[in-house]
Amino acid sequence: xxxxxxxxxxxxxxxxxxxxxxxxxxxxxxxxxxxxxxxxxxxxxxxxxxxxxxxxxxxxxxxxxxxxxxxxxxxxxxxxxxxxxxxxxxxxxxxxxxxxxxxxxxxxxxxxxxxxxxxxxxxxxxxxxxxxxxxxxxxxxxxxxxxxxxxxxxxxxxxxxxxxxxxxxxxxxxxxxxxxxxxxxxxxxxxxxxxxxxxxxxxxxxxxxxxxxxxxxxxxxxxxxxxxxxxxxxxxxxxxxxxxxxxxxxxxxxxxxxxxxxxxxxxxxxxxxxxxxxxxxxxxxxxxxxxxxxxxxxxxxxxxxxxxxxxxxxxxxxxxxxxxxxxxxxxxxxxxxxxxxxxxxxxxxxxxxxxxxxxxxxxxxxxxxxxxxxxxxxxxxxxxxxxxxxxxxxxxxxxxxxxxxxxxxxxxxxxxxxxxxxxxxxxxxxxxxxxxxxxxxxxxxxxxxxxxxxxxxxxxxxxxxxx
RNA sequence: GGACAGGUGGCCGAGCGGCUGAAGGCGCCGGUUUGCUAAACCGGUAUACGGGAUACCGUCUCGUAUCGCGGGUUCAAAUCCCGCCCUGUCCGCCA
Numbered sequence: 436x437x438x439x440x441x442x443x444x445x446x447x448x449x450x451x452x453x454x455x456x457x458x459x460x461x462x463x464x465x466x467x468x469x470x471x472x473x474x475x476x477x478x479x480x481x482x483x484x485x486x487x488x489x490x491x492x493x494x495x496x497x498x499x500x501x502x503x504x505x506x507x508x509x510x511x512x513x514x515x516x517x518x519x520x521x522x523x524x525x526x527x528x529x530x531x532x533x534x535x536x537x538x539x540x541x542x543x544x545x546x547x548x549x550x551x552x553x554x555x556x557x558x559x560x561x562x563x564x565x566x567x568x569x570x571x572x573x574x575x576x577x578x579x580x581x582x583x584x585x586x587x588x589x590x591x592x593x594x595x596x597x598x599x600x601x602x603x604x605x606x607x608x609x610x611x612x613x614x615x616x617x618x619x620x621x622x623x624x625x626x627x628x629x630x631x632x633x634x635x636x637x638x639x640x641x642x643x644x645x646x647x648x649x650x651x652x653x654x655x656x657x658x659x660x661x662x663x664x665x666x667x668x669x670x671x672x673x674x675x676x677x678x679x680x681x682x683x684x685x686x687x688x689x690x691x692x693x694x695x696x697x698x699x700x701x702x703x704x705x706x707x708x709x710x711x712x713x714x715x716x717x718x719x720x721x722x723x724x725x726x727x728x729x730x731x732x733x734x735x736x737x738x739x740x741x742x743x744x745x746x747x748x749x750x751x752x753x754x755x756x757x758x759x760x761x762x763x764x765x766x767x768x769x770x771x772x773x774x775x776x777x778x779x780x781x782x783x784x785x786x787x788x789x790x791x792x793x794x795x796x797x798x799x800x801x802x803x804x805x806x807x808x809x810x811x812x813x814x815x816x817x818x819x820x821x822x823x824x825x826x827x828x829x830x831x832x833x834x835x836x837x838x839x840x841x842x843x844x845x846x847x848x849x850x851x852x853x854x855x856x857x858x859x860x861x862x863x864x865x866x867x868x869x870x871x872x873x874x875x876x877x878x879x880x881x882x883x884x885x886x887x888x889x890x891x892x893x894x895x896x897x898x899x900x901x902x
Numbered sequence: 903g904g905a906c907a908g909g910u911g912g913c914c915g916a917g918c919g920g921c922u923g924a925a926g927g928c929g930c931c932g933g934u935u936u937g938c939u940a941a942a943c944c945g946g947u948a949u950a951c952g953g954g955a956u957a958c959c960g961u962c963u964c965g966u967a968u969c970g971c972g973g974g975u976u977c978a979a980a981u982c983c984c985g986c987c988c989u990g991u992c993c994g995c996c997a
Contacts, residue, residue, distance in 0.1 A: 473951095473952075476951075476952065476966085477952060477953075477965095477966095479966080480951090480952065480953085480965060480966040480967085481953095481965080481966090483965085483966060483967085484964095484965055484966070486977085486978090487965095487966090487978090489977080489978095490920075490977065490978050491920080491921085491978095493920095493977070493978090494920040494921085494977080494978065497920085497977070497978085524977080527977075529977095530977080689986085689987070709912095709948095709949085849960080851960095852949080852950095
């Protein structure tokens, strides 16, 4: 959510931001509602003040009269009764007016709130303009020695690549048929060394963040209340992407949602809290199962491990002071962790500065990381795929957008409460990361060499498959 | 799942129709005292929104709302009524 005060003071900033993000927001209506809401509130408060004043004045009198009435004889009773009614009628006209205003407010407020939620976080000034992912700008790329994604796989390795689909089939790492049998399309079963490699990647990345990057390990719920989804900004617009547990339909309890990322649990931790500035920056890391309905993606990447309904992800979040420079510094640091991990796994990757049209509602800045996946893309002249970049990570800066929605504040040295700045970044998401891992490290004989950092997590094994 | 108890400020805890944004205590901050520390004593100590003042970003002031959440009764609700959510204890079930 944006700051309604900031919008009032400088609406142009948000209008321009929405324009750059290619998001349509009825700003005139928002302004009108905002004005109406404030007008009603001011009037209502004045009325209530008057009501309270009168109440204080006549309250004790009414008490006395009622006491007198009890012991009064029939003759005095009528007089007292009239006096009492006269007192009680004093606030009546105010009450009617107040009720009218309340009705008006009840009509305006929800619309105001809904529109306010629909205003996107303006992109940072240095984020390039663009309509969609096609306009994202490559920042830099890295490849391990001896592999150049600009050249065909066979030119690098001396043989044509198998796709990860072929590799997991031939090496017995994934059973798609049984996954689909049990749960339907986009489901899978990790089998044998496939499961082990999956766990190794997660565990390596998780340990890396804890042991070498100073993040605090956390295990958070993946089943959360609606407030968590709203607070983290995944709702209302991403509602159709989340699995919904309709517990209330059973006649008791409340509805719950399966989270699509550990970010929800990590950020929800301190919702509605005021934390001491000395605890900042919060640096949390979790590994959690992520659930995505992939609504609207029908027909896209239906095969393989790329787009699936359930996966596991190591996620990092930072909540730092409301300071642009500090937020940018953490963005770099978090990306550095990712690059260190990818380099240690010898996976070619590139960083993309996402353009304004690709940022989504809550980000002011986002950098995607794509790994080179030799088995993706169109087939070349030799009938083998030519390879393509595939998104594996995403690093976002949210400014105070998310903390404001979550009502997550800190108290600064001057004693003021301030909404923190939030960031989040994938550390590793698996099994998607297994695609480049298997495809890049495949050998001519069909086996796959396990990158050194994962071997301790694989019982010391150096390769999967024949040798 | 069954039975009971209960949700009040950073924490503990009183209040059970008006004088209560809320006693008392703890904690925290400032001050006095003190060789230092401790103790004692005095003062202060919620958040949000809106108006005003001073201005220059820090205050001051007025108002409104908030005693789990929502609704109702009433001239007036922390206090009464209804619904919901949550927590605790016991029993049952169970990884």
